[in-house]
Amino acid sequence: NAGVTQTPKFQVLKTGQSMTLQCAQDMNHNSMYWYRQDPGMGLRLIYYSASEGTTDKGEVPNGYNVSRLNKREFSLRLESAAPSQTSVYFCASSEPRYEQYFGPGTRLTVT
């Protein structure tokens, strides 16, 4: 039982490049989430998916898109990366009314 997994672990992009961060969970959770973590700012919700087939914006959605591919997988796409998107990205999953389980994170640097 791997829990929540994320790929890649590290990534360096140039400004304007695109990439997709992958997230998968094997806990049969309905809800999945993408956060970014910046120094001194805690975790901020980018997008979430309450269930398969639905997605919604969180606090900081600009510059990102998401896809809930199936119940297990929830991807985050940066279409045109900017230095302001340098951050650590965490994916999480949960059942309604229960704790969120986080993945190991992806450290992204945009130069």
Place this chain on the structure above:
Amino acid sequence: GENVEQHPSTLSVQEGDSAVIKCTYSDSASNYFPWYKQELGKRPQLIIDIRSNVGEKKDQRIAVTLNKTAKHFSLHITETQPEDSAVYFCAASIFSGGYNKLIFGAGTRLAVHP
């Protein structure tokens, strides 16, 4: 929208002392308040949570208290140990429509000195 403020941003204690971290939230409809611990380079992990129908919850050396009237909640760690050193985050959310949209505080870096 919901806003969560967390204090202090850093906390230094001697091993064996108690540590208290406080959070306030803005949305009176919030009904779920978890606390996460994050060690350096690791993922956040839940250490304790409380729902709005409960005023206090304990788990060994960790306790959380909630004051709904004042809209604040606190984490209490007793008999601190060096392995308690980490960043602690509070969060608040409203269970709604089958999902749980957490709003996090900025974090408290706790250092426990032997």
